[in-house]
Amino acid sequence: MATNNSINLQKPITAFQAGNTASQTSVTGDGTIYTVSCNNEIYDNDNSFDGTTFTAPSEGLYVIFGKMPMYRATAAAIADNKIYLIADGITYIISENQVLTGEWNAFFYAPKSFTILCYMTASSTAKFYIQSSGGTKDIDIYISSKNLFGAYKLTGID
Amino acid sequence: MATNNSINLQKPIPRFAVVNNADQTITRMGGYLSFANKIFDTTSSFSGTTYTVPTSGVYLLGAILNIDYTTLGAGDLSVSISVNSSYSYVLISQKLDATDVSGYCIVCGSTVVKLQAADTVQCYIGIDEGGRVLNIVGATSSGIRAPYFWGHLIAEI
Numbered sequence: 295m296a297t298n299n300s301i302n303l304q305k306p307i308t309a310f311q312a313g314n315t316a317s318q319t320s321v322t323g324d325g326t327i328y329t330v331s332c333n334n335e336i337y338d339n340d341n342s343f344d345g346t347t348f349t350a351p352s353e354g355l356y357v358i359f360g361k362m363p364m365y366r367a368t369a370a371a372i373a374d375n376k377i378y379l380i381a382d383g384i385t386y387i388i389s390e391n392q393v394l395t396g397e398w399n400a401f402f403y404a405p406k407s408f409t410i411l412c413y414m415t416a417s418s419t420a421k422f423y424i425q426s427s428g429g430t431k432d433i434d435i436y437i438s439s440k441n442l443f444g445a446y447k448l449t450g451i452d
Numbered sequence: 453m454a455t456n457n458s459i460n461l462q463k464p465i466p467r468f469a470v471v472n473n474a475d476q477t478i479t480r481m482g483g484y485l486s487f488a489n490k491i492f493d494t495t496s497s498f499s500g501t502t503y504t505v506p507t508s509g510v511y512l513l514g515a516i517l518n519i520d521y522t523t524l525g526a527g528d529l530s531v532s533i534s535v536n537s538s539y540s541y542v543l544i545s546q547k548l549d550a551t552d553v554s555g556y557c558i559v560c561g562s563t564v565v566k567l568q569a570a571d572t573v574q575c576y577i578g579i580d581e582g583g584r585v586l587n588i589v590g591a592t593s594s595g596i597r598a599p600y601f602w603g604h605l606i607a608e609i
Contacts, residue, residue, distance in 0.1 A: 385596045390558040409514060409562040411602045448604060449465055
């Protein structure tokens with residue numbers, strides 16, 4: 295019998311958070327769509343994350359969050375940069391911008407954090423992508439700024 | 453049996469998610485965004501631009517907007533979640549360069565807010581100075597969530 299704060303008794307609550315132990319180098323810059331990998335799980339209560347893909351174990355509303363520091367070491371031509379999430383077939387654009395030639399003196403750009411409420415059906419998936427075009431394939435996901443990807447189930451469906 | 457602070461006793465749990473399929477134009481001084489298409493709204497509390505809080509509590513609120521700049525001029529762009537048309541929880545605030553004739557900006561932000569029943573919540577976009585005109589791009593397909601405005605009760609007070 296739940297007598298107090300009963301949401302805490304409903305374990306295992308679906309939740310995971312993962313990061314990386316190494317930079318991911320030369321992943322995009324030439325238009326390549328890169329699926330972000332997070333090989334270091336901080337927690338994953340019901341093994342719903344496999345390094346790139348979160349699979350919802352049940353239907354419900356999920357809070358999906360993350361952070362994506364992108365890095366380019368050298369100046370480049372005009373670049374279009376996009377960070378987005380696809381959850382249950384729906385695209386959520388997190389960041390999209392254009393960096394002009396000469397604006398690369400800041401090596402880091404788009405260290406974007408996000409939190410989004412997403413409806414997911416059972417067994418549907420969520421993945422985190424980055425894409426940059428206009429140059430060569432020389433953009434890294436930089437480890438020192440800690441990229442993150444995570445989710446937790448907020449509620450089921452009434 | 454749940455007897456206290458049980459989320460199971462709060463059904464339907466107040467929450468909403470809305471989009472807008474058509475483009476919206478925002479001119480000088482800004483305005484509240486309309487969201488005509490509901491994904492869900494468990495307490496029928498969202499209408500037009502406004503979510504009227506059905507239950508006092510702490511809410512997780514967020515928005516995603518795809519903003520096009522369509523005219524020349526300097527200006528300060530801000531996007532916020534507004535409570536009772538007075539308190540603003542700013543998601544982004546940035547200056548637009550006067551020489552940047554056209555461009556675009558994606559805003560994806562969220563915040564946690566304590567709200568009282570009957571409070572109103574809206575998504576506000578501000579643009580001042582320079583005569584800028586903003587186009588809030590409507591959802592180009594059912595597979596894209598932008599503009600997207602959402603909220604969810606996470607704890608009762």
